[in-house]
Amino acid sequence: MPDSYPDRGAPLLDVTDVRVAYGDLVAVWEVSLQLRPGGITALVGRNGAGKTTLINGLCGLLPVRSGTVLLDGRDITALPPWARVSRGLTVVQEGKRVFRELTVRDNLVLGLRGGGVKRGERESELERLYARFPILGDRQRQRAADLSGGQQQMLAIATALATRPRVLLVDEPSSGLAPVFVDLVFEALAALRDEGLAILLVEQLVDEVLGGIAEDVIVLDRGRVVVRDRASNLSVEDVATSIYSSL
Ligand SMILES: Nc1ncnc2c1ncn2[C@@H]1O[C@H](COP(=O)(O)OP(=O)(O)OP(=O)(O)O)[C@@H](O)[C@H]1O
Ligand SMILES: [Mg+2]
Incomplete structure (x- = not known):
């Protein structure tokens, strides 16, 4: 598993070894990822894998215990959510908030x-x-x-x-939606990508993710990255296997 992608320009969001915990329960262990303008990275993993916890750490809703989050090279690890929003990092939380x-x-x-x-x-x-x-x-x-x-x-x-974001974190936007809205959500995200946003998309619909919307895929399992690759290198079976192999 490559630890980082071949260089494709400077990342807008650069996350290194981020740990997020609830009290003593560590839910995200030393996760690193990079988001670039005009790209969607899909974050997948089974229930409880730590996807929402990671998203909430990145947008400031949960504290990051260790590691760093850089936006445009500037350290935002300890900033409150509103300050991240005003710098261009915005979240669409789980559950149609x-x-x-x-x-x-x-x-x-x-x-x-x-x-x-x-x-x-x-x-x-x-x-x-x-x-x-x-x-x-x-x-x-x-x-x-x-x-x-x-x-x-x-x-x-x-x-x-x-909020005019440059980085958008989107947590399971298709969850519970009728198919027509799932299509609309994916169309909207693809348009935003094409306009240059850097997007981290948590999604259960693996075929949609691999069917063209995401450029990169990260699989989380028990708070750790177990697969990180270009979407074009992965089949739906590969991803499904890595999501569920440890059950
Ligand atoms: N508020 C909380 N307090 C304590 N533990 C929590 C809390 N929220 C989540 N957890 C635990 O942290 C781990 C990761 O949960 P998280 O919600 O990040 O997973 P997820 O990948 O988003 O799952 P899902 O696909 O169900 O949304 C799980 O073990 C979960 O039980
Ligand atoms: Mg979640």
Whole structure:
């Protein structure tokens, strides 16, 4: 297993030997990874492998016990989440997190504020988001709670984009969605990749991941990286075997 990829330009997010724990329970052991602009790295592994814990360590929702997280070469390991957001690192958390009692528009405005978008630019930024996700434009005055699960996931992604990230961490965006929304989510992520974002995507749908969306794949097992390779070098069987081999 190569420890790092052949050089493909400077990483935007450079993670070295990161450990994340809950009290004495270490859930992520010395994980390293690099994200580059215009690329999607898929993070897969069975339930409890440590995927969400790693994502939460990288975005600052959980403390990193040791190791470093560099964004653009600057150490952000100890910064709170909001400070990472303002530097361009944003998360779409597991489970379609939106402010349910707020309207679609007000959810997006919170994202814009988090990203430091000035008041004067607010309307044009909202229009850009509605152009990307027309369903949100149609429903901008509705409460988020009244959207379908798929629409809420689009809103969660759009709110993250409102912060104008360069690095996006996305935790199981397709989970529990109808197939039509799964396709929309993957299309949206592919478009963002093509616009130059660096994306870390936690995903259970291994065929979707290997079917073209991800450039690199990392398999986590019990908090450790067990496979790290280009997606094009791996078959669905290879990945499934590495995910479940230790059961
Ligand atoms: N708040 C917590 N307190 C203590 N242990 C936790 C907590 N959250 C997760 N864990 C443990 O940390 C380990 C990793 O969990 P994590 O949620 O990161 O896995 P995951 O790969 O995201 O799983 P899933 O595919 O189910 O989302 C598991 O052993 C889990 O039980
Ligand atoms: Mg998880």
